[in-house]
Amino acid sequence: MAKKCNGCGKFSAASDRIKCARCSHYIHRACATNVSPVSKVPKWICKGCKPKTCSPVVTKDSERDCPLDTPSIESSLPFSKQTAQELNIAGSLMEQIKLLRSELIAVIREVSSFRQDISSLRSTLLEVGNRVDKVEERLAVLEEKSSSSTDSHFIKDIAQLKAELNERNQAELLNDIDISGIPERSGENFQHIVGLITTKLGVKLDEQDVVYVERSGPRRPYTVTGESPRPRSIVVRLVHRAVRDKLLRAARVRRGADTSDFDLDFEPARFYINERLTRSNRLLFHKAREEGRRNNWRYIWIRNGRIYAPIRYIRYTVVHRIRVENDVVNIFCTR
Missing domain, CATH: 1.20.5 (Single alpha-helices involved in coiled-coils or other helix-helix interfaces)
Known part of the structure; x- marks a missing residue:
């Protein structure tokens, strides 16, 4: 007997259709997507009768209500x-x-x-x-x-301070004399040498008149050629300035005295007695004397640690004191 296809609604022969095992509906083999046209399917279930994927719990009513193309759980x-x-x-x-x-x-x-x-x-x-x-x-x-302006205020102040400090240092040496030209030997007796010099000059000097006697500065080394260095000067500090002035006057009177009659083991040598000067005054006095020789000046002297130089004009002579190097330049350049 011919039955209609539940898929396409057409009549189908018995050999060309299959039956759902649950709902007993018929469908063409060609309309069934999961059945081949020649295979024998004993139990076939249509899409409408397959389990629904809408919920985990599947019932018969839900299987029929779910659409055919809904995927499974x-x-x-x-x-x-x-x-x-x-x-x-x-x-x-x-x-x-x-x-x-x-x-x-x-x-x-x-x-x-x-x-x-x-x-x-x-x-x-x-x-x-x-x-x-x-x-x-x-x-x-x-x-x-x-x-x-070379002579600015600051330069003048500094120069003035240096001059004042030099004068104070020089004032401390007013009782000292400087004896130069005496050969230097090891183990020498300074008191004996000073006594021989004062006797030579005709001045009586007692031991209580002398504060101390020593060589000034460190010992000088020998030269490269082996020659003995220039002897250091002997510095004598006296108690009274009057004794110092007496010795200086006697040295000027007996200028050119030597050690010929001294009982010392060295050859006779000339000695010189002068006022003791500070290092600044020694350099300044040396420079003034060099400039004086260059300009044919005969008289440049020291008195009580001060350096003097005379300036001769036509009718009179003016004595100027040299305190700093600028004084040397001004005095000798104005002539």
């Missing part, structure tokens, strides 16, 4: 797990993006604050540079003023 489980993993990954990415965005906003704010600080520093540096330029201009003006 087993086929939907892997897709749901993959979707959940993708959602989790997307959520974590979104959180990281939000964190990066917040950090980027903070960095932008810091950069903007840095820019403001840099702009303020730039303005401050410009102001400092302008001030430095003004200070340099003022210094240049002051240097020009100081270079134009």
Whole structure:
């Protein structure tokens, strides 16, 4: 007997149709998607009778109500797990993006604050540079003023302080005499040598008149050729200045005295007695004498540690005191 196909609604022969084992509906083999046209299917179930995938619990009513193309529960489980993993990954990415965005906003704010600080520093540096330029201009003006006047206020003050200090040091040496030209030997008796010199000059000098006697400065080394160095001068400090003046007057009267009649183990040598000077005064006196020889001046002398030089004019002579090197230049260059 011919039956209609439940799929296409056409009549079908008995050999060209199959029957559902549950609902007893007939359908063409060609209309059945999961049955080949030549295979024998003892129990075949149509799509309408297959289990529904809408809910885990499947009943007969739900099987009939579900659409034919709804996927099964087993086929939907892997897709749901993959979707959940993708959602989790997307959520974590979104959180990281939000964190990066917040950090980027903070960095932008810091950069903007840095820019403001840099702009303020730039303005401050410009102001400092302008001030430095003004200070340099003022210094240049002051240097020009100081270079134009060699005898500036500061130079005069320093020179005056040096002169005062030199005079104070010289005042401490007013009771000293300097004996030069006596050969130097090891183990020499200074008291005996000074006694021989004063006897030679005709001045009586007692032991209580002498404070101390010594050689001035460190011992000088021998020269490269092996010659003995120039002997150091003998410094004698006396108790009274009157005794010193007496010895200096006797030395000027007996100028050119030597050690010929001394009972000493060295050859006769001329000795000289002068006032003891500070190092600055010694250098200044040496320079004044050199300039005097160059200009044919005969008289440049020392009295009580002070250096004097006479300037002769047509009708009179003026004695000038030499305190500093500029005095030497002024005295000898004006002639």
